[in-house]
Amino acid sequence: MTGVTLTAASDTRAPVLRHTLATQRRSLAVWAVAVAALIGLYAALWPSVRGNTGWRQLFDTLPKGYRALFTVGGNIDLSSPAGYLGVELLAFMGPTLIAVYAIGTGSSGIAGEESQGTLELVLSTPITRGRVLIERFGALAAGLAVLGAAQTAALLGFSAALGMGLDPVRIVAAGAALALFGLFTGSVALAVGAATGRPGPARATAALLAVAAYLINALAQLTSVLGPARPLSPFYLLLGNNPLANGLRVGPALAVAGVSVLLVGLGAVLLERRDLT
Amino acid sequence: MLSYARAGEHNAVRSSFEDGHRSRMVTHLSETVVRTEALTKRYGGTLALDRLDVELSAGQVLGFLGPNGAGKTTTLRLLMGSLRPSSGRAVVLGHDAWRERSAVHAAVGYLPGDVRLWPRLTGAQTLEYMRRLRGLTRPAGPVSDLDDVAKRLGVELDRPVGSLSKGNRQKVALLLALLGDPPLLLLDEPTGGLDPLGQQEFHRVVRERAEAGAAVLLSSHVLSEVERVADRVAVIRSGRLIMLESLEELRRTARHSVHVRFAQPPPPGAFDRVPGLTDVRQDGAQLRCTVQGEIDPFIKTLAGFQVVDLVSHEADLEETFLALYGHSDGDERR
Structure with missing residues (x-):
């Protein structure tokens, strides 16, 4: 009982946001290190890839559908660091990692706390349901910003260390593109969780949409049937042009961010109206 | 302040x-x-x-x-x-x-x-x-x-x-x-x-x-x-x-399960006329029963015998309600 003070002054700004970030501090650090390590691995392989034309020939012999799945534009440019990392990092591994983080964080935002029973305690205070959701969204965005920054820092560092000569502005663009892809998938999980209170469906819906975004972009290159759907894919909008080589398309990026905010807003309306479980 | x-x-x-x-x-x-x-x-x-x-x-x-x-x-x-x-x-x-x-x-x-x-x-x-x-x-x-x-x-x-x-x-x-x-x-x-x-x-x-x-x-x-x-x-x-x-009103309807052990078996029927006593089961020197409402008449009756042990506990609410209203949950619903 000694040494416990209940009398110190508290800072009451954004309590949920700060509580969430404080509890996620350690796991977020692990994620950031993992992202940086992945980039380090790819960067370390670059010198051997550059000198090896056999890769390129092997790739060209693969069927077009297979190539579409593993590259963003269906073409592969392994002769430049930006092209190489665009394929290795941004076309699959990076978005997958970020989506896993975002969906986990998003689904735990409302639905996770609700299924653990702690949401009722948070909401027994004067803080509103909408406010909790907004602060959880803020924590998700902050976490993704950290991971985007980790990717940016790692790319800057390894590019300089290994003389890859990547454009710093486009490195930042790639970090932002990845973080925004996470924001979209995380917002879906957060919104579905807010609307239903159930983390399972929240995760499933978000994962389904992430995979659909990925497949629509890939398959639209093979069949004209999916062509019109391609601009609806956040994967295409954010990563379709390899931002590491070509920069971020600002309009589409803002559109994805706007849709994410809208989804969370819709989640807030539904959360406000339903019974807590 | x-x-x-x-x-x-x-x-x-x-x-x-x-x-x-x-x-x-x-x-x-x-x-x-x-x-x-x-x-x-x-x-x-x-x-x-x-x-x-x-x-x-x-x-x-x-x-x-x-x-x-x-x-x-x-x-x-x-x-x-x-x-x-x-x-x-x-x-x-x-x-x-x-x-x-x-x-x-x-x-x-x-x-x-x-x-x-x-x-x-x-x-x-x-x-x-x-x-x-x-x-x-x-x-x-x-x-x-x-x-x-x-x-x-x-x-x-x-x-x-x-x-x-x-x-x-x-x-x-x-x-x-x-x-x-x-x-x-x-x-x-x-x-x-x-x-x-x-x-x-x-x-x-x-x-x-x-x-x-x-x-x-x-x-x-x-x-x-x-x-x-x-x-x-x-x-x-x-x-x-x-x-x-x-x-006060609720206490009057409260029920207790009581278990008494006597030094000698009391004569049969000794507790038949105690008010509020139900479910009386006498087995040699042991008595089990339910007391509803005032417990005093029962205690006064017990005082006439040598009591070795007395355990009384509150009947749970479901029991009390069943006794009071005599029907189960299902009948209450419409």
């Missing part, structure tokens, strides 16, 4: 609260704190709460008594605005519980029936987080005696909540409910997991809050607990209020 010290974001809540007829320092004992009007909750086809009308005034402890699954938790969660009424409404300090839940929450300390805390936070960290959520910059006024209550209850505030026993977690949750010295306490089965001494101290704390002017709604499925702390009792069964009585 204000009992609330709120930060900017909750100012709107505070002023609407203070502009109203209530101020913590001036407590009108007759003032209605909680009022439900035909409050009804349906889950699909199941009627969880059926047209409940209850009133609770400042300074009063209302025992909300009923067997498990009777609708107690549903009622408290309706008062908290966690659930939307199917019809009717609940008014807390002049605010609609569903539509104006923020204003209600500013005035309510809530102890959920199933206490779940953040396992990795210590008790002190949990209190700090809840204080921030409440917008309390510092525990001004009576809140600072939370330290005192923590000591009296023997709460371990410096250990992660996940490593505490159920009873100790319950004590932390009770402190959370007292945070900010709210004028209304909603306590759902608050003594579950507490040892008898902890229960006693807890009941004392509740009484003190009531004497300081707080209204307390305490749900329980144990008559003796309600008996100890409540001024009035609402009995609920299958979602319906069956009586809203003073304790």
